[in-house]
Amino acid sequence: MLNRLRSGAGRVVGPVARALLARGVSPDAVTIAGTVGVVVAALWLLPTGRLLAGTLVIALFALTDMIDGVMARTSGRTSPWGAFLDSTLDRFGDAAIFTGLLLHLVAVDERPTAGFALACLVLGSIVPYARARAEGLGMRADVGIAERADRLALVLAATFAVGVGAPVVVLTVVLALLAVASAVTVVQRMAVVRRQALAGVPPVPPAAPGAPDAGAGA
Template identity: 70%
Template structure:
């Protein structure tokens, strides 16, 4: 959903990106700063019950996820390092947001169902990008699905802000339940994509798929994934 707004976001952020580049700020610095602020805000504001304030701060700095990309393109510095850094630090931000909610609702928030659903979103939200990365490491693709990162963040931050504003916690509980379900479906969708591609490779060349040492039991990544 939000990915379709990238063109509009680029137009909005282009003047800001140009101004930061003139000041000598690098895209990497924006990526790192945004992640640090999101992590600190999520792990301080949410566990202490400041749901609305935390959401507002996080939302502002989550937008740097688009800003750094615009800066890199304007500076002609787009490349694999920036993509790797951005994707890796995204995992920290996502984990902190859902982890902060887990801490609050298992603690003073006193709602074990909501805490459990937030934990489920945290776990499944890490599997979704891993499935894509693992597929790409094997020479296949596994993108898309009904619960991409931007959509998950939009929904959880909106619901958290509403609860912080005074709405009943059940609003967030329902949203987290739907997000956990959507994330699980997305994982299955991506697994199905890879299975179809793997079968096509077998049919095309009669092998068992791309030759990758870590794809076998006991391989390099098989021990840590």
């Protein structure tokens, strides 16, 4: 869903990307700075109950996920290292968001909702691992009912809503749905890989430098 908006968003962040490049800022530096911003906001603001501020800060730093890509393509610096760095640091950001929510929910004694946050945290690490492991074996596992961008958009929207006064049940429902969607995605990927393995699918050639990050939609 959100990936279809990337081309339009690219036109918006394009001037920012070009300005940063003109000042000698590298795409990798933007990737790292964005991740640090997300992690700090998620583990500092969310656990202390500042859900509105945390959501806004996280969303602002999450824009760097688009800016660094535009910078890399504009400057011709796309590379396997850049794709690896971006995908790896994405996992830190995702884990920090759900950990921050988990700590907050435990602190306010919302145990069932905290359980769903924990499920999202655990399954959120298994979903991209399943894809990466399949690709490491020369197979494909780019299937699933919810992409990473969609999952993050939904959890941030629900957190924002609770931050402005909506009942916590909104977050409970969203986290429960995300946990189910993640579990289904893991099963889908396992089934796809099993079919390929049984059929003796030939190895998939490695992605060429500059190809889209394999983990972006994990």
